[in-house]
Amino acid sequence: MPYLIVNNTRIYYEEFSNEGPTLLLIHGAAQDTLSWRFNTIFLVELGFHVIAIDLPGHGKSQLAPSGPIDNLEDYAFYTEKFMDTLNIKNYSVMGHSMAGGIGLYMALHKPESISMLVIVDGAAYTSGTYGEDVFELVSINPTDWFEVNFRTICSPTTDIARVEEIAFDVRRCSPEVAFNDIRAYAALDLRDKMKEIKVPLIAIHGEDDWSIPSEIGKKTVEMSSGNFHFELLKNVGHFPHTESPELFNQAFKRVLEKIPVKL
Template identity: 55%
Template sequence: MSYCTVRGIRIYYEMEGQGDPVILLHGACQDTLSWRFNIKPLAEKFQVYAIDLPGHGKSALLPEGPVDNLEAYADFVIDFIDTLQIKNPIIVGHSMSGGIGMYIALKRPENTRLVVPVDGAAFTNGTYGAELFSNVAINTPDWMEINFRTICSKNTSPERVNEIAFDVQRCAPKVAYNDIYAYGNFSLRDRVADLQVPIFFIHGEDDWSITPEMARETQKMLKCRSEFRLLAGNGHFPHTENPDSFNKAFLELMELL
């Protein structure tokens, strides 16, 4: 459990293990706790970093307020990587952070070994219209909790679903809203073919928010090396819903590098 200073603000991160560096980036409205079932198992093989993005968890907000686009998040993570002098990391990004990881790879291909989108794609599903943003703004915490519950698999234990739903309640409403806005306005369709860094997808079979088909479509756009692992019985949060199967899939994919 550590802090560093990036752009003048305190950023919380966890680091464990030895070996090649892996950076875990949480999804919208979450923080490093979303990786609590993954850090130690992955740290048996890698040096694992998990970061609270600005305004999330124990990290401070930027002076200009919550971040409202994924490219800006990517620029901040690059600054974090430079601050800690992390060399050639594997970027693992859940949901919106899959997009952040792809931006990082586009901007820093010489210092990015691999991107692993976890239930991520190069675009959203088109449901992020004005009506949705209006509903989110009315009662952001309740909307987020309900939404997070529905995008888990029906096979996921109620206890684990509750943990995921409670996680989102820690996020400040303004930060949560800006995360949803950022992801809703995200698309890399016109830049995916420029990616040079390998992209290895891990995806929950039952995710209806960012569907496996969306990740497959992203994979087809790529000219770089790619792999795909579909995890049955998992929704949008496979690393939390069924961490054993996620950790196994991740470590197996790393054997292919």
């Protein structure tokens, strides 16, 4: 099991293949590398060198020395340093949910390094769904809140066993880390920075996701200055890569054929 020390923090990651252009997978709030368990082999078969990371305090990664991270830009700095430590100069990023915001920060910080950014049910800003009244509820028991929330943001058509599998993932995350994740994502607003993003930008979004409505995901890529593509998946909620992995995988393959990307 590979680890790297990044900013005095032991970071866990998984690597699949060592050939082809590098694609970095970044999980969403209160999750870890396992959230990509239905996608990694397919992505390798597409020709990618795939790396999936556990963000600080998630999965098997150590908590940052300062404690749980409470803003997405700090997550981006950690992730950039992680890739620098691996000595990988050029790579693409696929980020789910809050990690879409992390990827946007990375594209702003290091545009020369990012070949392509794929945002899965993420956006440059939030819909205002998660405000102070919600934070008060979350703070009582973050794990229980996330479990319930994850069930509701899946599509009603998603197999119930898969929904429960997604909800159970939360139990691997510290309640304090989960709480800080939701606060970090709720504070995201990069609308005034989107014109600075020139890397190819792909958004894949579940139509049934009410927490980050598809309209926001679409507007996010339209605000960028580079090539972009928006792909809407029907009968899928907030976790398309897990709820319906075959649909998601094939959609990503199609999009790669449509958008000019120099990997």
